[in-house]
Amino acid sequence: MTASYKGSIDRAAHMGRLALMLLPLAAAASCHSGKQDAAASGGADSSGRISCALAGEAEFKPVCDIERSTDEGGIVLTVHHPDGGFRRLRVMKDGRGVVAADGALPARVTLSGDRQIEVAIAGDRYRLPATIKRPAPAAP
Helix, strand or coil, rough: CCHHHHHHHHHHHHCCCCCEEEEEHHHHEECCCCEHHHHHHHHCCCCCEEEEEECCCCCCCEEEEEEEEEEEEEEEEEEEEECCCCEEECCCCCCCCCCCCCCCCEEEEEECCEEEEEECCCEEEEEEEEEECCCCCCCC
């Protein structure tokens, strides 16, 4: 387990085990030509794009397209970069949000406001809409 991955898990435990549900994934019928419908995405702009900061850029810009698909392992998001590059993210059902679907580099997921997460892989960062569900209090 890498240090950054372990650190992400430790932060999640510290935040009271928040469960993340990605909004663009909740409705299967909200895709249009492989791109998210802006109303359903909760964070995409009117073109259906998400904000990303690529190759170490400091500023986020709405230039990445997102495509949703499913396979035997569940939901996969493919984030397309303007230069033709892409990253594949697997949606987890255990509250972690997403992990890298392939490749050797892990995805680091952090909360970024009340309704989104920031996903970082190497020098690329993406902001994805998310619903944060707090666990129910334990029964006495």
